[in-house]
Amino acid sequence: MTGPVLAVDQGTSGTKALMICPERGVIGTGFAEVRPRHLPGGLVEVDPAELYDSVIEAGSRALAEAGEPVTALGLANQGETVLAWDPTTGRPLTDALVWQDRRAESVCAELSAHADELRDLTGLPLDPYFAAPKMAWIRRHLTREGVVTTSDAWLVHRLTGAFVTDAATAGRTQLLDLDRAQWSARALDLYGLADEQLPEVVDNAQQVGVTREFGAEIPLTGLAVDQQAALLAQRITTPGGAKCTYGTGAFLLAHTGSEPRRGDAGLVSCVAWRLGGRTSYCLDGQVYTAASAVRWLTDLGVIGGAADLDAVGSAVPDSGGVTFVPALAGLAAPWWRGDLRGSLTGLGLDTGPGHLVRALCEGLAAQVVELAEAAATDLGSPLDALRVDGGLTRSTLLMQTQADLLQRPVEVSALPDATALGAGVLARLGSEPDLAVADALPDWKPAAVYEPRVPAGEAAERLAGFRRAVATLLDGAAG
Template sequence: MEIQRNGFKRESYILSVDVGTTSIRCHIFDKEAQIRGSCTTKVNLLYPEPGLVELDPEELWRGFVKVVNGAVQDSGLQMRQMETLGISTQRGTFTTWDRKTGVPFHNFISWQDLRAVELVRSWNNSCTMKAIHGVMMALHFLSKNKRFQAASLIVFSTQHVTFRLAWALRHWKQLSEAVAEGTCCFGTIDTWLLYKLTKGLVHATDYSNASATGMFDSYQLCWSEFLCCLVSLPLSILPKVLNTGHRFGSTDPSIFGVSIPIMSVMADQQAAMFGECCFDIGDVKITMGTGTFMNINTGSKPHTSVAGLYPVVGWKIGPEVVYLAEGNAADTGTAIKWAQELELFSDVRETDAMANSVANSDGVCFVPSFSGLQAPLNDPKACASFMGLKPSTTKSHLVRAILESVAFRNKQLYETMLRETHIPIRKIRADGGICTNDFVMQLTADLFGRKVARPTQHEMSCLGAAFVAGLEVGFWKSQEELKKLQRTDRVFLPRNLYRMGDGGTEGEYTPILQRWEQALKRSMNWYGNP
């Protein structure tokens, strides 16, 4: 693609920003999807009280502007060569602000935040929920409508926005006053950035982000009036929901010196799925970053789960809607960072060699549950723990136990996905910072009994948002063209000796897995005990 300005033709590029849980990064992509310039800055998480996790909205905005300017400077290109901007953001992290002034009422409340855990527990155990489940079950029996089946199985989670927003509305008087006055805007990070980039002209989100809030009806593709009414959430504060690939507006010229069309807004896991070119039913993506997120493409229909897999909109481009079923483990990267801060190792790259330096974990099991346990266990009160420590236990044993726990959670999610969806798996691709660890990747492939591919680029959310934006402006012509740009660093093949019943390592891992599952059970409901 070329942009013509003042009679001169200039090569054009795609600008893409990913706002993650721990960092904000910007990449500039050329026609071959190669990175021409990059810039990264840290996201500073705030912990005002135990269990509370927040981000400063203005600091996040400054970080966004910083990485865009830094990436363009790093590339040696000019801002006017940026044909379009794509945005990928962490999901379920939200704030509210004054519609007139644009000033936030409070910090972003992170998806990891547990302030609403008691509210969630009380709702899940309430007579109201039992009555709703019963009525929906009956309606499903009579109509066979999957929407009623989904409603009969719904279990609320702190990771969804619903009850953290309900908590905020109950506890902060200024919010309820702003709602009454019609001056309150709600938004996840993408909505906040669109609002800032357009100087308040756009209050919107896309289907992928909306579907991950817990307040969205993925079957009807609209905000759920029933749920919002049930939990007393005002529909008036919610943003407009638009296609994932769409002209959301343009950046105000005062921000970057030129006006850049914003052509994609996408939730990070869905963006990673798109970046991995998992366009077909049965394609699986595993992102191992701050948390592990496993997604399977379920096609044009949302999946109804009984074990906690969540149906999300992958993307909506034109009339086409692609759905994903998702399971997650919240504390993958968190556990690695915690171990590093304890000085179990100095460099994350050491962990692979440390894990392979010992034959096993010496009976040690690690439960990665700093933020509770998600599907298929779904216990927000579970605690993180080491079990089976001995005088003979070394740092290498501890590190191996931590890395094994990542692969074991992967196996749990994968088996849940197979059992629930009954969709034949076409391919499995992994990304995120933890996928650089060969031990985790190989053990995951062994436990799956399937090959797992690792891309050359590990941060796929940026690439996914860039792909969608590029398709919208004709920078790339089709999804088939994108597949040709996909690059694989290594394919991890399951080792034959891991197959069950041949006397190999799978047999050796069976008691280790069983012991680890016992450790999980002992860690559950820990914070519910006196």
């Protein structure tokens, strides 16, 4: 048995690091905050140095708390956050455009005639959420110098000198041929990126280099995009299961096996991971604003923070007729209307903070139901249950609302940091090539299971109200 691994999850609002021992579990933790800038017009950017510094700070804290040697490093990343940088010096040439950033809508509009071709080729709809439109925008408006990549390639280069990205992260660009899990010459040509120097696409578990940034030499042996890392940690490694992570956004992933499944229900088809040269695939659905919508309510002074959701929401029996479509950064799957903004309807003089909190929980849960139903449609059978993780799963009100509207059990993971744990699993697999995947996974058991408490008819009625509010938004945009 090898020693502990350091698992780092570089996220949108912070970086979490865990020191994970195969026998004793988590023996050290570290966290460093990241502060993206939200600018007018749907722009979201962050200083790349802040991303890198957060990795070093969080990792160093976890190592110091554990006080033991580490055998390998695993790194999870945000997925669709991009920047240009100098491959000789590692110096950033632009700020990082965060996955929520919408400035590349103009690029997508120009490519609208090729939307179906790109979706068939890459599994992804034409949307500025993904990396390729942002990469093309940077090339047109900011700089032609250096390389332009997702943030993971830059972080790995800074850590080790290697120029690589993992297959799952590459699958979030709209530049990867989904069937072959290789860069697509056609997609690159459509985006005007044919002459770009791109990182090598590698397996999610293999040694890509060695870092000395934490002191002693540590092999970097695990790489993943955040949501796929969480899917692995939740032990969803075969078709039929799904998980939803409630972070800055909410992300539902369903495993589809060794073949990509291109459905027509509005979900994304992408690489789950590639291990030993064998690719597994998943369906992916997104809610752009989850914890960020809670933060919005907090900034307005309605609540003091996410910890207040239950206390404030439980002060009233229902939403009081208020309906909240929390599309504060646009509507993602299954509608793919990032140009839309949220709506808050049914307000009255008697509307209080509790009604707004309940309406927010209902709106988030209803969007996740849409994703779960789309996954069931594409898979051809309903999901048995939903495994969930992420900070907002601490809210009893949100989780019970989720179970009520989904009409399925919601199993809250006992693993509070599933993404980091998934990165740790990949680090172990990369450092021990003979280890079976099942033997590297953490034991899974729910910390809580929420069963539906309302009849199916009431759930359907509440969902219908949410869908009417979404239809109003869509009709208004069409008008």
